[in-house]
Every structure is written in C-alpha cells, then in structure tokens.
Amino acid sequence: MADQILIKIGTRGSPLALWQAEHVAALLERRNPNVKTELVVIKTKGDKILDVPLAKVGGKGLFVKEIEESLLDGRTDMAVHSMKDVPSEFPPGLCLAAIMEREDPRDALICSRAKGLLDLPPNAKIGTSSLRRSAQLLALMPDLQIEPLRGNIGTRLDKLTSLNLDAIVLAAAGVKRMAMDDKVSEYIPEETVLPAVGQGAMGIEIREDDPVAGPLARALNHEPTQVIVTGERAFLKRLDGGCQVPVAAHGRLKGDFLQLTGVIAGVDGTPIFRDSVSGKKEDAKELGVKLAEKLLNAGGKAVLDELLDH
Incomplete structure (x- = not known):
C-alpha cells in the first residue's frame, strides 16, 4: 500500500468557507485513497473587521493574506478560496493550481x-x-x-x-x-446586476514548487470555468479594482468562443458603463484587457479616477 499523504488545507472559519474546504477535502480523499486531509482554520483581516464596509477597510486580499502566509511558512499545503476574494497578483512562491467548476454566479x-x-x-x-x-x-x-x-x-x-x-x-x-x-x-438576472469577477467559483492556491500538492490540486481544475474566470480576472487586473470600486464582469463560453460583459459604475449608479467583447477562448486574458480598455475609454476612467481620489 502506498504511503499515506497528509494534505493540510487552509481556510477561513465561516460556515461557507468550511463547506468549501470540506468539499475539496472530500474530493481529494475520494480520488486519492492514500491522501488524508486536515483543515486548518485561519482568521483573516476581513474576518476580524466586521463593523466597517469592505470598501472602507481598503486593501486587497482581505480574506486571503493570512492564509497565504500559512502556505508560505508550511503550516498548510493548499488554500481554498472564493475566487472573488483572490487578488490578481500572487505572492512570490505561490500560484493558483485550480479553479473548480462554478456554482450559480448570480x-x-x-x-x-x-x-x-x-x-x-x-x-x-x-x-x-x-x-x-x-x-x-x-x-x-x-x-x-x-x-x-x-x-x-x-x-x-x-x-x-x-x-x-x-x-x-x-x-x-x-x-x-x-x-x-x-x-x-x-x-x-445578469442583465440587471452583473456578478462579481469570479463569483461562484472556488480556487485552490498552493506553493509553486510543491511536488505533492501540485498534481493533486491541478486534477480538480475545471477548464471551462478556468477560461471564463481568467478573462474576468484579466478585466479586473487592468482596472486595478479591489473591493473599493463598483466594477463587475461576467463571462460565458459558447463552444470555443468566450463572451465577456463588464460594468464600471459610479457609487450611486450614475454614470454606468456596460459593454461586451467576444473572441476565442484561448485569448481569455486579452479579451479581459480589451473589455476593460473599452469601458475605460467610454468614460469609465473618469469614474474610477474620481473614486480612487477619495
């Protein structure tokens, strides 16, 4: 019998975060009989500050930074996140190994x-x-x-x-x-309120050079979701948007083509700019950037500049 492998999974302590981490743990153990998992609950800055709206707390990675630190110092081997909480840049040494099949994004x-x-x-x-x-x-x-x-x-x-x-x-x-x-x-409906980038998708973050956790996590990747969320995240990265700005993007795959729709809005809903782009799914990142440029040029840049000045 193969040696048993212990995978420690870092997660926030909310009921939903625990459900997500337990879901990943169950999949890993079911697919790999020699894998045993253990959840490590970590309190993040976003969990500690509950009396202030997220937009006012500021900063990116409010729900992931402390969990990423546990990966870097070896306390955990994988981290399970809601993709809408994951910043567009990863700390050196860490990477996103999988984006899992999306639940309802609305x-x-x-x-x-x-x-x-x-x-x-x-x-x-x-x-x-x-x-x-x-x-x-x-x-x-x-x-x-x-x-x-x-x-x-x-x-x-x-x-x-x-x-x-x-x-x-x-x-x-x-x-x-x-x-x-x-x-x-x-x-x-998405036509009324466009979802957050990555909403409904779960991501698994690991150490880049981890020879054990890497293959285990990558096996849980859902390619269609990965393509869509990659496009959405490229849009957000181009806008440099965190929780402090009203932006949204949502993608749909139709065969080999990805359609991305995005929104930039003023805090009170005016002005609001909405547009779409579509192209080949392998160009997901480029499409995200193209959509961002389109909305910025339509007037979105002035809205974001004003918001970020405050």
Whole structure:
C-alpha cells in the first residue's frame, strides 16, 4: 500500500468557507485513497473587521493574506478560496493550481415581504456592503436606501429582520452551498446586476514548487470555468479594482468562443458603463484587457479616477 499523504488545507472559519474546504477535502480523499486531509482554520483581516464596509477597510486580499502566509511558512499545503476574494497578483512562491467548476454566479435577493426586485416598495431598504451590487441596483432604482451589511450568511439573514430591511442581496452560490435556497425570493438576472469577477467559483492556491500538492490540486481544475474566470480576472487586473470600486464582469463560453460583459459604475449608479467583447477562448486574458480598455475609454476612467481620489 502506498504511503499515506497528509494534505493540510487552509481556510477561513465561516460556515461557507468550511463547506468549501470540506468539499475539496472530500474530493481529494475520494480520488486519492492514500491522501488524508486536515483543515486548518485561519482568521483573516476581513474576518476580524466586521463593523466597517469592505470598501472602507481598503486593501486587497482581505480574506486571503493570512492564509497565504500559512502556505508560505508550511503550516498548510493548499488554500481554498472564493475566487472573488483572490487578488490578481500572487505572492512570490505561490500560484493558483485550480479553479473548480462554478456554482450559480448570480446574486440572490432575499425579501422580507416583496416577491422580488420590482415588487419592492418605494424607498426600500436593501442590505449589502458591496459597491458593485449597490451601484447597479441604484442605477435601476435610484430611490433605494442602501444599508451596510457584513458577516456570514446566517448573520446577514438575521439582520433582514433585526434591521427591519426590505431585502438583502447575497451571492447565489453561497446560499445554494449552505442549502438555504428556499429563502431566495429572486435570482437577479445578469442583465440587471452583473456578478462579481469570479463569483461562484472556488480556487485552490498552493506553493509553486510543491511536488505533492501540485498534481493533486491541478486534477480538480475545471477548464471551462478556468477560461471564463481568467478573462474576468484579466478585466479586473487592468482596472486595478479591489473591493473599493463598483466594477463587475461576467463571462460565458459558447463552444470555443468566450463572451465577456463588464460594468464600471459610479457609487450611486450614475454614470454606468456596460459593454461586451467576444473572441476565442484561448485569448481569455486579452479579451479581459480589451473589455476593460473599452469601458475605460467610454468614460469609465473618469469614474474610477474620481473614486480612487477619495
């Protein structure tokens, strides 16, 4: 019998992060009978600061930096992240080994009384700390009152009642993974609110030169998702966008062709610039950059410059 291999997986401690890490652990053990996994829970800066909207905390990698440090110092062998939390640059010595098959990338609306977005009352109070979500919602319904909302899914659901909100917006993927989809009033179409870059996809980060974790992680890569998310991330990297700016991008694969749609918006939803590009899937990175340039030239640059000056 082959020697047993222990793989330590770094993860945040939220119920969703643990679900994601356990999902990867189960896949690794099922595919490799000689692999045993152990979860290592790490508290990140983003987990510690819960009373401030993400856009105001600033900096990239709020939910990954401490986990990356555990990879670099050998406490862990793999890290499982939500791709929308992963910065476009990796620390020297680390790399992304796999992007796993994507769950539903849309946003989910959970209402206290209304049936959906268009059924909300005038001046409805909506909970979200995402500038991307609030800007696109305000572009559609300028009278909405946006209330800051942080914490894990359970905490946010509790706040729907405790803060007397009309609705909250969450990532559909997280709601589905937590088996809470019965609470969803409406899945917001991408035409209405474009998802975050990488939303719904999970990534596995490793040390670049790890001869054991490398092949194990790469075997979990889902090529269609990788192509799409690569294009979306190239768009974000060109814009240099973190949590502080209302930008969004979403890709779709049609055969060998990738279509990418992107948004740059002002914080209050005006102005808002939206456009699409398409091309061969092997040119995913170039397409992401092309889309970013298109939106910057259309007026997006002035919006981002103003936001980053504040």
